[in-house]
Amino acid sequence: xxxxxxxxxxxxxxxxxxxxxxxxxxxxxxxxxxxxxxxxxxxxxxxxxxxxxxxxxxxxxxxxxxxxxxxxxxxxxxxxxxxxxxxxxxxxxxxxxxxxxxxxxxxxxxxxxxxxxxxxxxxxxxxxxxxxxxxxxxxxxxxxxxxxxxxxxxxxxxxxxxxxxxxxxxxxxxxxxxxxxxxxxxxxxxxxxxxxxxxxxxxxxxxxxxxxxxxxxxxxxxxxxxxxxxxxxxxx
Numbered sequence: 365x366x367x368x369x370x371x372x373x374x375x376x377x378x379x380x381x382x383x384x385x386x387x388x389x390x391x392x393x394x395x396x397x398x399x400x401x402x403x404x405x406x407x408x409x410x411x412x413x414x415x416x417x418x419x420x421x422x423x424x425x426x427x428x429x430x431x432x433x434x435x436x437x438x439x440x441x442x443x444x445x446x447x448x449x450x451x452x453x454x455x456x457x458x459x460x461x462x463x464x465x466x467x468x469x470x471x472x473x474x475x476x477x478x479x480x481x482x483x484x485x486x487x488x489x490x491x492x493x494x495x496x497x498x499x500x501x502x503x504x505x506x507x508x509x510x511x512x513x514x515x516x517x518x519x520x521x522x523x524x525x526x527x528x529x530x531x532x533x534x535x536x537x538x539x540x541x542x543x544x545x546x547x548x549x550x551x552x553x554x555x556x557x558x559x560x561x562x563x564x565x566x567x568x569x570x571x572x573x574x575x576x577x578x579x580x581x582x583x584x585x586x587x588x589x590x591x592x593x594x595x596x597x598x599x600x
Contacts, residue, residue, distance in 0.1 A: 369425060376432055380414050387411060394451045397464040402596070403449045405471050406442035410435040412475030416519070420479075420512045426505075427512050430482045438478075462534035469527030470552075474588055476520030477559065481585035483513040484578035491575055510574045513581055514563070521559045528552050551591040558587045 387408065390398040399408040417431025441447070487509045494502040531552070532542040543549060562580045565571045 372432075373421075373428065376414070376428065380411075380418070383407075383411050383414070390451065397468065399464075399467050399471055401448070401452070403442055403447040405467065406438055406447065408468075409471050409474045409478070410438035410442070412472040413438060413478055414475075415472075416476045416479045416516060419519075420516060424508050424512055426486070426509065427479070427483065430486060431479055434478055434482050460534055460537060462530060462537055466527050466530040466534050469523045469530065473520040473523035473527060474592065476516045476523065477585060477588055480513045480517040480520060480581045483509050483516065484580075484582035487513065487574070487578040488582065491578075506574060510578065513578065517559060517563055517581060521556065521563060524552075524559070525556055528556060547595045548591070551587070551595050555584075555587040555591050558584050 387398045390404070394400075399405045413431050413435045417428040417435075421428040443449070487506055490502050490506050490509070494506075531549075535544065535549075536542045562577070562584050565577055565580060
């Protein structure tokens with residue numbers, strides 16, 4: 365590990381600790397979990413993204429660099445003018461124990477799925493620049509990133525599925541029904557099904573290809589964006 369890599373790693377660790385302290389401080393000040401509105405959930409997703417990078421960083425330093433870039437982009441979006449950072453009180457329907465667990469797992473899954481999408485994009489670029497002279501090195505990098513991508517998607521899908529079931533428990537507590545086929549619930553189910561298909565492509569002989577898997581993992585994140593942004597701002 366070079367000096368620049370070590371310095372970047374320690375700097376990222378420091379920023380992550382500051383980020384964690386900020387989330388804890390906001391939790392203390394507001395009196396509720398810091399992922400209850402658009403701004404808070406974006407900040408929490410960026411935190412989960414870096415956490416995913418740390419989990420898989422032992423296998424590849426490129427993974428940690430990718431998560432740092434993605435987390436920075438997410439924080440940039442969180443601090444746009446249309447995101448309100450003000451600490452406010454929760455409406456009664458949101459003041460629920462089950463909601464806190466449900467949202468924490470759903471939004472954390474977005475970090476792992478986002479890492480998969482970014483790694484998929486990087487792998488596609490590696491496929492494009494691969495030549496006969498660099499084939500050995502690039503092929504090893506593709507194999508490494510592909511394995512990390514698959515593990516990240518597995519963790520993200522588990523978190524997303526469990527979080528969705530817990531959302532049904534919260535819905536029953538709040539409205540007396542587990543499932544209502546509203547746009548948010550429907551797109552959450554679509555996202556789960558899409559990622560389930562992506563992770564099972566390797567069981568289909570004609571689709572058991574690293575390039576196809578990485579294209580699919582990159583494209584699949586559009587369903588997350590639709591669930592998070594599209595439903596909230598276009599279908600509401």
